[in-house]
Amino acid sequence: MSFGTSRLNACLLLCLLVACSRSGEYPRDDITIIIPYNPGGGFDTFVRALARSLENHLPEGIHVVAKNSPGAGGRRGANDVFRARPDGYTIGAFNLPGVLVPELQKLPIGYKLSEVSWLATIGSDPYVYSVKGDSELVSIDDVKGLDRTIFYGATGPGSTAYIATNIFNEVLGIPYEVVTGYKGSSSYVLGLIRGDFDAALVPMSTARPYIKSGDIRALAIVGAKSDDPEVADAYALGEPKLAEIKVVRMIGGPPRLPEDIRAILETALLAALNDQDFKDWLQSTGNVAQPTGANDTAAMVAKMSEFYEDFEEFLD
Amino acid sequence: MIELLGQAATDLLSLQTILFLFLGVIVGLVFGVIPGLGGTTALALLLPLTFGMQVIDAFAMAGGIMGAVAMGGSISAILLNAPGTAPSAATCLDGYPLAQQGRAAEAIGAVATASPLGGLFGVLTLLLVLPLAREIVLLFGPPEFFLLAVFGIVTVAMSDSQNLLRGLIAAGVGLMLAFVGYDDVHGGVRFTFGSNYLWDGIPLIPSLVGLFGMAEMIGLSIKGGTVAADTAAVRLDGVVSGVRATLRHWKVVIRGSLTGTLIGAIPGVGGTVATFIAYSTTKKADRDPDSFGTGRIEGVVAPESANNAKDSGALLPTLAFGIPGSAEMAVFLGILVLHGMQPGPAMFVDHVQDIYGLILALTFAAVLASLIGLLTVRWLAAITLVKGQILAPVVIAVSLVGVYAINLRPGDIVLAAILGVLGHLMIRFDFPRLPLVIALILGETAERGFQQSMMIGQGDWRIFLHSPTSITMLLLIIMSLSWSIVPILRKRMTSS
Amino acid sequence: MVHRANLAQTDDKLMNKRMNAVLPSALIILFVIGYLITAYVTLDATTRRVPVLFGFVTLVLLAIDLFKGVAAGAKQSVSADPGREIKAILFVAGGVAGIYLIGFLAAIPLYLVLSITCLGAQPIRVALIVALIASLSIFLIFEVALAYRLFPGILFS
Numbered sequence: 001m002s003f004g005t006s007r008l009n010a011c012l013l014l015c016l017l018v019a020c021s022r023s024g025e026y027p028r029d030d031i032t033i034i035i036p037y038n039p040g041g042g043f044d045t046f047v048r049a050l051a052r053s054l055e056n057h058l059p060e061g062i063h064v065v066a067k068n069s070p071g072a073g074g075r076r077g078a079n080d081v082f083r084a085r086p087d088g089y090t091i092g093a094f095n096l097p098g099v100l101v102p103e104l105q106k107l108p109i110g111y112k113l114s115e116v117s118w119l120a121t122i123g124s125d126p127y128v129y130s131v132k133g134d135s136e137l138v139s140i141d142d143v144k145g146l147d148r149t150i151f152y153g154a155t156g157p158g159s160t161a162y163i164a165t166n167i168f169n170e171v172l173g174i175p176y177e178v179v180t181g182y183k184g185s186s187s188y189v190l191g192l193i194r195g196d197f198d199a200a201l202v203p204m205s206t207a208r209p210y211i212k213s214g215d216i217r218a219l220a221i222v223g224a225k226s227d228d229p230e231v232a233d234a235y236a237l238g239e240p241k242l243a244e245i246k247v248v249r250m251i252g253g254p255p256r257l258p259e260d261i262r263a264i265l266e267t268a269l270l271a272a273l274n275d276q277d278f279k280d281w282l283q284s285t286g287n288v289a290q291p292t293g294a295n296d297t298a299a300m301v302a303k304m305s306e307f308y309e310d311f312e313e314f315l316d
Numbered sequence: 317m318i319e320l321l322g323q324a325a326t327d328l329l330s331l332q333t334i335l336f337l338f339l340g341v342i343v344g345l346v347f348g349v350i351p352g353l354g355g356t357t358a359l360a361l362l363l364p365l366t367f368g369m370q371v372i373d374a375f376a377m378a379g380g381i382m383g384a385v386a387m388g389g390s391i392s393a394i395l396l397n398a399p400g401t402a403p404s405a406a407t408c409l410d411g412y413p414l415a416q417q418g419r420a421a422e423a424i425g426a427v428a429t430a431s432p433l434g435g436l437f438g439v440l441t442l443l444l445v446l447p448l449a450r451e452i453v454l455l456f457g458p459p460e461f462f463l464l465a466v467f468g469i470v471t472v473a474m475s476d477s478q479n480l481l482r483g484l485i486a487a488g489v490g491l492m493l494a495f496v497g498y499d500d501v502h503g504g505v506r507f508t509f510g511s512n513y514l515w516d517g518i519p520l521i522p523s524l525v526g527l528f529g530m531a532e533m534i535g536l537s538i539k540g541g542t543v544a545a546d547t548a549a550v551r552l553d554g555v556v557s558g559v560r561a562t563l564r565h566w567k568v569v570i571r572g573s574l575t576g577t578l579i580g581a582i583p584g585v586g587g588t589v590a591t592f593i594a595y596s597t598t599k600k601a602d603r604d605p606d607s608f609g610t611g612r613i614e615g616v617v618a619p620e621s622a623n624n625a626k627d628s629g630a631l632l633p634t635l636a637f638g639i640p641g642s643a644e645m646a647v648f649l650g651i652l653v654l655h656g657m658q659p660g661p662a663m664f665v666d667h668v669q670d671i672y673g674l675i676l677a678l679t680f681a682a683v684l685a686s687l688i689g690l691l692t693v694r695w696l697a698a699i700t701l702v703k704g705q706i707l708a709p710v711v712i713a714v715s716l717v718g719v720y721a722i723n724l725r726p727g728d729i730v731l732a733a734i735l736g737v738l739g740h741l742m743i744r745f746d747f748p749r750l751p752l753v754i755a756l757i758l759g760e761t762a763e764r765g766f767q768q769s770m771m772i773g774q775g776d777w778r779i780f781l782h783s784p785t786s787i788t789m790l791l792l793i794i795m796s797l798s799w800s801i802v803p804i805l806r807k808r809m810t811s812s
Numbered sequence: 813m814v815h816r817a818n819l820a821q822t823d824d825k826l827m828n829k830r831m832n833a834v835l836p837s838a839l840i841i842l843f844v845i846g847y848l849i850t851a852y853v854t855l856d857a858t859t860r861r862v863p864v865l866f867g868f869v870t871l872v873l874l875a876i877d878l879f880k881g882v883a884a885g886a887k888q889s890v891s892a893d894p895g896r897e898i899k900a901i902l903f904v905a906g907g908v909a910g911i912y913l914i915g916f917l918a919a920i921p922l923y924l925v926l927s928i929t930c931l932g933a934q935p936i937r938v939a940l941i942v943a944l945i946a947s948l949s950i951f952l953i954f955e956v957a958l959a960y961r962l963f964p965g966i967l968f969s
Binding site (some may be wrong): 060197212 | 363369503583637651656660724750768
Binding site (some may be wrong): 705720763 | 820835836837843844847850851852854855858859860862863865867869873876877881896897900901902904905907908911916920922923924927928930931933934938942944946948950953954958960961962963
């Protein structure tokens with residue numbers, strides 16, 4: 001063998017060795033989890049904490065890197081995940097129905113939720129119908145009794161808060177107007193306390209400390225059962241449909257994710273969500289997780305699509 | 317309160333915590349100096365690392381970063397006209413001309429003194445005002461935000477009396493650019509031409525790096541020479557006169573710090589525009605406002621005092637309501653939540669000691685960063701002696717990398733370059749850049765405030781008179797307008 | 813003879829100055845008109861209300877500025893060397909294009925060497941040393957210390 005050929009063989013052997021060392025079980029490299037909001041927000045921190053917990057349930061040395069992709073109420077993040085390569089190295093968090101409604105409205109968004117490879121549900125956040133802490137209103141009947149247009153505050157049109165406000169008032173037949181454009185739920189809670197408007201639908205995770213301090217008062221809760229007899233829930237209001245309205249946070253991957261990769265991610269995610277350390281952290285921040293697996297998540301997406309489609313006309 | 321402060325100080329004094337503080341200061345300085353990176357990026361990188369750290373250590377590091385970033389940003393603002401952070405852009409205005417006159421060391425000395433003084437003043441104000449945090453934050457609703465934004469834009473647009481018309485045009489263009497992107501109020505996407513990149517509007521940091529830093533560097537590579545126009549006149553030992561200058565102008569320091577803390581306390585954009593407004597108000601109140609921009613040392617002392625003070629102010633809405641007072645605070649919020657601290661009414665009850673620890677960390681960091689700045693001033697000022705033909709391409713290259721590093725979006729590189737060329741043209745044709753920047757920052761707040769006020773007031777314009785705060789803001793706007801217009805009218809009348 | 817040539821030069825300079833006074837406003841007016849047309853075509857009435865308002869206000873201000881420029885004509889900075897200016901801008905554009913195509917780590921050394929030697933007329937030895945140190949520092953700070961993955965360019969990704 002000439003010098004040249006033996007050199008070539010050595011190279012080929014080296015390449016083969018390298019290829020072999022790189023092949024092997026998934027995951028072999030860091031996984032990116034896309035957060036559709038700015039760093040620092042409640043959702044962002046939640047997912048980052050989850051990412052940390054997730055690392056403990058993946059093979060040694062595999063990191064879960066959070067990447068923020070904020071924009072347009074979660075749509076850009078959804079877009080990023082949908083368009084990523086289905087190799088299991090990019091997954092992302094989705095906020096429903098926030099990212100669901102633009103799809104129902106047939107807006108040009110670049111993703112299809114029914115094709116997302118769903119992995120798990122993190123949990124949901126019900127909405128609290130709130131008024132100012134020193135308000136004279138103590139029940140929804142009082143609100144109806146005002147016999148005028150009720151003003152609400154919410155984030156942008158298309159956001160879950162806006163959708164929830166619209167549907168709530170349509171179903172109960174209360175004349176309403178929404179002051180949109182507040183940046184985040186903390187912003188419109190502030191507006192409520194300040195008196196910019198009459199009432200607001202506030203996600204429970206944001207509302208909790210303000211209810212506790214007396215700055216706002218809860219009149220009703222949608223999306224969950226009420227523990228407090230003074231606070232009505234969907235059933236007490238006589239409209240069980242309203243129990244469907246809540247923010248649901250899910251984790252998913254790009255379409256056509258291979259089944260074995262999907263299974264590995266689902267197992268790891270559920271283990272991370274049920275991890276005791278993670279649960280302790282949740283407890284300390286007042287968050288709640290209700291982990292559900294991939295199939296149930298996909299089913300929930302389908303169910304939510306159906307539900308919100310009925311209300312499509314109110315969602316503009 | 318004193319005993320709580322004392323307690324917090326003892327907590328901070330553990331070796332481990334001090335090391336974290338020091339680390340934060342170094343990171344803050346480096347991130348502050350490199351154009352594009354800044355406190356927000358540093359904190360965002362830091363955020364996941366703090367998981368599992370003790371609260372006081374995380375706060376020491378975060379405080380170190382936030383306190384030092386201002387100093388770092390000002391250094392590159394002075395030496396290269398490339399603001400390391402958004403608020404530092406105000407320091408460019410007189411800082412770079414000083415460097416061009418060979419007085420970079422003096423400018424850095426002034427900045428290094430004004431910075432911790434401003435920070436200290438801000439902290440004292442914060443401690444006094446902390447119990448009223450909620451009430452202060454509640455003062456600002458949509459009508460007040462609208463009026464504040466108008467005040468900011470008007471003040472800055474009309475601050476250059478030689479170029480009033482072009483300043484207004486620049487502000488107009490800035491506003492037009494501010495409307496690019498997703499409209500939170502009505503839910504439409506504007507001027508994005510179908511791409512994802514502009515969904516959130518024109519990003520601020522790449523714009524600033526381009527408009528100020530790269531524009532100046534392009535100019536330098538055309539003109540040749542060095543940053544310091546006359547290398548013989550460079551005084552590398554001018555730092556002491558800089559320190560003395562700040563102490564001499566203590567009134568400017570106080571005015572700047574006060575402005576910084578108050579405006580920094582306004583949720584949302586307060587922290588970003590505080591330095592610009594401090595600069596503009598100092599310029600207006602001066603006997604010779606037209607000399608600002610040519611190398612007045614007060615033009616550097618004012619924004620610098622505001623720069624650190626604003627961080628204290630920005631803590632108010634962040635802690636009281638979880639509404640970030642500035643971009644850095646937004647990330648800092650995440651660190652809070654990560655450690656199980658929910659901002660809101662309970663914050664001041666359950667975690668007061670940790671908050672005091674943070675406040676102390678901020679103060680120490682500012683002092684530490686200044687000392688480091690003062691120690692290295694000779695080497696830093698020597699940058700103004702480097703040949704522009706070598707310096708300019710290097711700074712442009714580093715800026716492009718820094719800008720990319722913020723969000724890993726290639727579009728940011730292109731944007732910075734385009735705005736670099738635009739900025740260069742603006743310099744050439746005497747269009748002031750600051751009004752464009754301020755309008756770009758405040759445009760969204762102004763529009764949102766206006767639209768929401770109209771919804772709340774149901775179309776009634778009297779909503780803008782509905783509170784003492786809004787009436788005060790209206791008076792401030794009128795004052796600002798007359799301050800600018802009256803001297804011009806007077807000149808016209810005497811000359812005709 | 814010389815006198816007449818000088819007069820011709822002064823006329824040229826004045827023309828240059830007048831153009832400088834008018835050119836920027838004219839260009840910005842074009843931009844604003846483009847902006848307004850885009851607004852009317854792509855947006856509905858409510859969303860375009862505010863941008864259009866400011867577009868028109870700016871247009872009015874620009875018209876005033878244009879008028880002032882045409883009338884007075886002689887207050888602008890005369891262009892020292894338009895050729896050099898265009899060259900400098902092209903270099904930056906080239907740098908950005910390079911980064912986009914072949915990524916930071918390949919384009920930056922190239923950009924630095926070319927800028928320092930061609931545009932800056934410095935000796936090539938200096939250019940190479942600076943390019944090496946700068947590129948290495950960038951690599952160490954960003955890719956190693958901060959663990960960023962610097963843009964590899966669309967040709968390589």
